[in-house]
């Protein structure tokens with residue numbers, strides 16, 4: 001069974017003001033923290049989902065394949081749908097946003113252990129807040145993404161309402177789901 005690691009790196013960063021995935025956090029571009037968490041779990045392939053405007057800003061990565069979305073800026077649900085369509089041999093996609101400075105290999109390992117073929121997605125939650133952008137999706141969700149995209153629905157929550165979801169509680173007080181939206185979101189003293 002193939003499980004791909006996917007980094008969502010095609011956002012507009014309009015709240016941040018410049019492309020946040022390339023901001024350096026603890027010596028690495030922000031998206032690299034997601035990349036390393038996937039790499040350390042030996043997920044293969046690793047796919048960076050982005051667009052043709054952002055693609056030239058990435059350095060070459062010999063172990064990465066690229067999804068260049070057309071049209072761009074359609075949001076994570078559309079990106080997931082394109083991943084399903086363009087990778088018919090891949091059963092599960094471990095999708096992680098590119099703006100999570102504390103993303104860790106340990107978290108990826110723990111969620112991978114929750115894969116269960118009775119479900120279409122495995123979604124972590126912390127303090128009742130779900131984390132659809134650090135989660136596993138199975139290609140069995142394709143029929144639903146097809147319908148939502150055709151109806152111009154772009155919400156991950158709409159997808160989760162229609163598929164079989166295994167919610168996994170991560171109740172430890174952990175910052176793994178911290179994400180950066182604004183310049184002021186950088187954890188104090190850590191950057």
Ligand SMILES: Nc1nc2c(ncn2[C@@H]2O[C@H](COP(=O)(O)OP(=O)(O)OP(=O)(O)O)[C@@H](O)[C@H]2O)c(=O)[nH]1
Pocket residue numbers: 007008009010011012013014015016021049050069072073074075076079096097098099133180181
């Ligand atoms: N591949 C891909 N990733 C996306 C897309 N939209 C958002 N993302 C990624 O999803 C994660 C969360 O995105 P947001 O912070 O909600 O949106 P954003 O467009 O990056 O930023 P804002 O413009 O400030 O909302 C980030 O890692 C984005 O790069 C998209 O259309 N395609």
